[in-house]
Amino acid sequence: MYTHKTSLRVRYGETDQMGYCYYGNYAQFFEVGRVEALRELGFSYKKLEESGIMLPVRNYSVNYIKPAMYDDLLTIETIISKIEGARITFDYAIYKEGDIKVAEATTTLVFVSKTTMRPTSPPKDFIVLFAGN
Amino acid sequence: MYTHKTSLRVRYGETDQMGYCYYGNYAQFFEVGRVEALRELGFSYKKLEESGIMLPVRNYSVNYIKPAMYDDLLTIETIISKIEGARITFDYAIYKEGDIKVAEATTTLVFVSKTTMRPTSPPKDFIVLFAGN
């Protein structure tokens, strides 16, 4: 199973008045995680869209375990856990200070053709890419 | 079961380049839903915090069914589905144009004392409030 790690820092604008990173902002962190995971595999999400395929999120669930605070340097672990038909599932875990687990999450996304606005197969090079992972 | 409805419009800044309301922005919509549901019951989330109790989100899961688009007028239905110990669970559904279901979601939040930073019982007037709903 391919696991990718990327890092980012909690911005001031991402905190809320509890002093926590607002629960809604994690969605962007997971997005960064999956985009960077794909990039490292040589796959550009940007180019995917330019080729006429969008990848909207269909399901998203997240457990918030420990709060992430302002200026915390977070590590986002992303695993591409399943590709089946038009669907791709990513699992994530976020850590701070090395091994304190902040959150874990899953998202399922669907390949959608911009032309038909219907689910579509992933591009061939994408399938080839993941055949070996 | 107490069900509350509130409305809001998708802002331009909430869209993404697919033209969809970005999946991460729904968390704010559900937050608006539960805050307004509590307000209608005579319960102020703001005052709760001022009294020393925070209510961070512990779990959040959402299914995106139809995209919400720019300027769509959304109806958020909020149900307080369970209060158990220090935990409160809200269920939500979002509709547009009357009856097109856009998303459904669940969040579990935990009453946390600002002093001890540990889970705590909801305030008494809150429990009384929900005894009858």
Next chain:
Amino acid sequence: MYTHKTSLRVRYGETDQMGYCYYGNYAQFFEVGRVEALRELGFSYKKLEESGIMLPVRNYSVNYIKPAMYDDLLTIETIISKIEGARITFDYAIYKEGDIKVAEATTTLVFVSKTTMRPTSPPKDFIVLFAGN
């Protein structure tokens, strides 16, 4: 001069750990102000885009006078102060609790053709609309 008023409440997710509404979130409030001002005049920003004209912001300046806090009910006053060539300027003031001025701002936006990606005249019905205001 046409002045429009609209209201919105500061969301929890819009606060930061100072307990203030984050300075970056005001841009969305001004966006809501201008969109609602145009809507009341019978002009839909959404339809403008569908007709092939975008209206990106070119300049934005804002003075933060008093902090807006969580759950504050804000009144946004929007004035369309100038239309000149492809440019339109809006002035704004935000108030809370009636007359406490929270912020004032100005934005200049440019009508841009989606086809040529160059500045373009506003649509004719738009010009007619503002000839009388």
Next chain:
Amino acid sequence: MYTHKTSLRVRYGETDQMGYCYYGNYAQFFEVGRVEALRELGFSYKKLEESGIMLPVRNYSVNYIKPAMYDDLLTIETIISKIEGARITFDYAIYKEGDIKVAEATTTLVFVSKTTMRPTSPPKDFIVLFAGN
């Protein structure tokens, strides 16, 4: 004059349906610019707050020159241009693809005591730090 450079990538959630990075999201980029500029000088914005001093933004103005698009790798140049009494002014420029100027901006922030909620002098080590820059 001390100039600091930092980089970040435009996230999908930061785009809008024009395909541009939404104009309101630049405020976070400038925040990242000034926080990283201070960090490189050995000064932690987080510790400043912990010591009882907040630094809210008082004025902010920005010119949007070329749109930043999804996945663009931006360079943010931050200059601490003036410290006077309780006020500190930062100037910024954002570039993409090396030398294409995306935006330029200025913010003035005010040192505010959390205890009195009134403007206050910057901490001494901060003044010393900037005496030589």
